[in-house]
Amino acid sequence: MDEKRRHPRTEVNEPGYVSSGGSVMHCTIVNISPEGAAIEVENSAFVPHRFRLVMARDASVVHECQVIWSKKTRIGVSFVKPA
Incomplete structure (x- = not known):
């Protein structure tokens, strides 16, 4: 499988939150x-196309995200840079 990313990903397995429109969902x-x-989420059907990803260990770390792909309970996102 060809790697298409410009930056390699670091395995972290940390808790986080998907936040959108006032609702919050736990994720890993x-x-x-x-x-x-x-x-990883319990049900990817409840994750909107765009949302904020909040790191549980440091809630000041927030990424604006856009879903790129989804397979069962795993979702791949890209970080959206502010305009």
């Missing part, structure tokens, strides 16, 4: 890079 951040991440 499986891996992360400067440009994106892969997360």
